Structure formats: structure tokens, C-alpha cells
Amino acid sequence: MSYSPLSAQDAHEVRGLAGRAPSLFNLQPWRFREAAGALELLLDGTVALPATDPDRRELVISCGAALHHALLALRARGWRPRAQRLPSEHDAELLARIDVLDGKENPTPSDRALVRAAQRRHVDRRQYAPTAVPQEVLLDLVSEDAVASVSVLTGDQRYAVAQALTKAAMIHAGSDAYRAELAAWSGLMPSAARGVLDESAPWHGQRYGDVVVRDFGYAETVVRETGSALTAGSLLLISTGTDDRDAHLRAGEALGAVLCQAELGGLSSCPLSEAFEVPRTRVDVRHQVLGDEGHPQMVVRVGWPQSADLPAGQRR
Numbered sequence: 285m286s287y288s289p290l291s292a293q294d295a296h297e298v299r300g301l302a303g304r305a306p307s308l309f310n311l312q313p314w315r316f317r318e319a320a321g322a323l324e325l326l327l328d329g330t331v332a333l334p335a336t337d338p339d340r341r342e343l344v345i346s347c348g349a350a351l352h353h354a355l356l357a358l359r360a361r362g363w364r365p366r367a368q369r370l371p372s373e374h375d376a377e378l379l380a381r382i383d384v385l386d387g388k389e390n391p392t393p394s395d396r397a398l399v400r401a402a403q404r405r406h407v408d409r410r411q412y413a414p415t416a417v418p419q420e421v422l423l424d425l426v427s428e429d430a431v432a433s434v435s436v437l438t439g440d441q442r443y444a445v446a447q448a449l450t451k452a453a454m455i456h457a458g459s460d461a462y463r464a465e466l467a468a469w470s471g472l473m474p475s476a477a478r479g480v481l482d483e484s485a486p487w488h489g490q491r492y493g494d495v496v497v498r499d500f501g502y503a504e505t506v507v508r509e510t511g512s513a514l515t516a517g518s519l520l521l522i523s524t525g526t527d528d529r530d531a532h533l534r535a536g537e538a539l540g541a542v543l544c545q546a547e548l549g550g551l552s553s554c555p556l557s558e559a560f561e562v563p564r565t566r567v568d569v570r571h572q573v574l575g576d577e578g579h580p581q582m583v584v585r586v587g588w589p590q591s592a593d594l595p596a597g598q599r600r
């Protein structure tokens with residue numbers, strides 16, 4: 285196989301779209317480096333959340349979402365990108381090396397539309413409209429990859445995840461270290477380049493029907509219950525076969541794909557990861573939803589937006 289060197293313009297477009305990816309607490313924990321015609325994706329070693337994400341699992345998931353966006357950007361420019369994940373066993377921060385095969389082809393309309401979706405998309409932490417998302421729309425979001433898969437949670441499975449989210453929020457509320465980390469990265473003003481803006485955070489102490497959403501800034505025990513399971517939205521689970529760095533990267537790629545596809549379908553979306561930051565509740569979900577086969581990585585709430593006036597997350 286022979287490869288073309290990436291031009292400065294390609295690298296610029298890749299960085300631009302990858303920078304739109306979602307990330308834990310909007311930390312954008314990725315770096316790109318040009319290397320002999322290729323582009324390397326690195327985990328930003330200066331970012332650490334020892335209480336929330338001690339193994340950097342979610343930071344790598346965030347980088348996986350950036351990798352998804354990077355590959356999408358190249359496909360939409362007509363390239364056939366190839367990603368080598370974790371190319372060096374000596375450099376734990378080097379997550380992927382991206383090359384493009386010689387020869388361009390016409391980009392598909394779907395990739396072009398997904399690029400526009402990635403550029404537009406923002407998390408919507410509000411309640412959603414009280415109209416169920418039809419099964420066929422949800423099925424567009426479901427995927428089964430050799431490493432990571434996305435499934436819709438219904439019945440007992442949804443109940444188990446909702447319970448885990450509640451329990452995790454209560455455990456987090458009692459953790460000074462977690463609350464300090466969360467407070468450092470939330471309640472921010474629009475001038476902040478990283479972190480979660482105050483205006484895009486939900487009201488404090490919220491439970492939407494059966495679902496407790498992350499309480500940016502305060503980590504209260506839940507006090508206010510509004511809406512219903514319908515306005516909380518449908519829940520998707522991203523899980524992986526193994527629980528190593530490769531799996532976390534792939535889970536992030538699956539997350540990037542789901543959020544863009546949801547946006548394309550006119551849906552609002554919001555990742556929810558608290559249940560998997562607390563070992564006890566992660567084990568519960570693994571047991572009750574996955575039958576101890578596979579590893580839960582992330583929940584995504586999706587639903588129809590209530591209104592279009594969504595505050596945009598900031599970027600570096």
C-alpha cells in the first residue's frame with residue numbers, strides 16, 4: 285500500500301473538525317503532531333482528573349471521538365484514511381497514527397452531511413420534547429463493531445442504568461475530591477476555552493423522570509424531580525469487549541459516530557458517564573445489563589430538542 289503525504293490544508297481541516305469532538309468536562313485532552321506526511325493523535329499528558337477518571341479511560345474516550353472526527357474530515361475531503369491505533373508500545377500517549385492512501389475518490393454525500401453535523405452539534409443537557417423517538421430512528425444509531433457496540437436500553441436494562449446513575453451521583457456528592465475537580469471545570473463564563481459553561485449546565489440537583497443528570501458545579505444529592513422518562517430521552521449504551529486502551533479509543537470513535545448521526549437525524553444528545561466513574565455502579569451495570577460479558581463505557585441520552593436555542597460549548 286502506498287500513502288500520500290497530508291498537505292498543510294488537510295492537517296488544518298482535520299485539526300479543526302477533531303477539535304469539535306465532545307470531551308469529558310470539555311477538557312479537549314488531545315494533541316495532533318505532523319510526522320513524516322502522517323498525522324499523530326496524542327493524549328495531552330498535562331490533563332489529569334485523578335478523582336473522576338484515575339485511569340484516563342474517559343480522556344482516551346474523548347480522544348477516540350476526536351479520532352472519529354479526524355477520519356471523517358479526511359473522508360469528506362476525498363481521502364481514504366487509515367488509522368493505526370496505539371502504534372508504539374514505548375509511547376503510551378501516542379494514540380493513533382493517521383495516513384491516507386494514494387489517490388482521492390469522490391466523498392459520499394453522507395460523509396459530507398456528517399461533517400456538517402459534527403460542526404453544528406453540541407450536547408443538550410436539557411429535558412427533551414415529550415415525544416418518543418421511533419424505533420427505526422434509534423436503530424440508525426445502533427452499531428456492532430468487533431471492539432465497541434452501541435445498543436438501546438429498554439425495560440430492566442434501562443432501569444438498571446438509571447439506578448446506577450442515581451447511586452453514582454450520590455456517591456460523588458460525598459466525595460470532596462470529585463467535587464473539587466468538577467467545580468474547577470464547571471460554572472465557567474463564555475470566555476473560557478475549556479470546561480463547561482454555566483449556561484449549558486442543567487439546573488442543579490436535577491432528575492429528569494428516571495434519569496439523574498450530572499450536576500455540574502455542585503454535585504448535590506438529587507432534590508428536584510421534573511419531567512418523565514419520555515423527556516429524559518432514550519438511552520443508548522456504548523460497551524466494549526475488552527477494557528484496555530484500544531477499547532477506550534474505539535468506544536470514543538463509537539461515541540463520535542453516534543453523536544453525529546443523532547445530530548443528522550435532528551435529535552439532541554448528551555453523554556452520561558457518572559455511572560462508570562464509580563467502580564461499584566460500573567460493576568452493577570456490567571452485571572445487570574451485559575451479563576458480565578463486555579464492559580460498559582458510556583451512556584448517551586437522545587431525544588427531540590425542546591427548542592433550538594442551545595448554548596454552544598467553547599473550544600480552545
Ligand SMILES: Cc1cc2nc3c(=O)[nH]c(=O)nc-3n(C[C@H](O)[C@H](O)[C@H](O)COP(=O)(O)O)c2cc1C
Pocket residue numbers: 304305306307308309310311342343345346349405406407408409479480498554555556557558596597598
Ligand atoms: C468521555 C465523556 C464523558 C462525558 N460525560 C458527560 C456527563 O456525564 N454529563 C454531561 O452532561 N456531559 C458529558 N459529556 C459531554 C461533555 O461535557 C461535552 O462534550 C463537552 O462539555 C463539550 O461540549 P460540546 O460537546 O457541546 O461541545 C461527556 C463527554 C465525553 C467525551
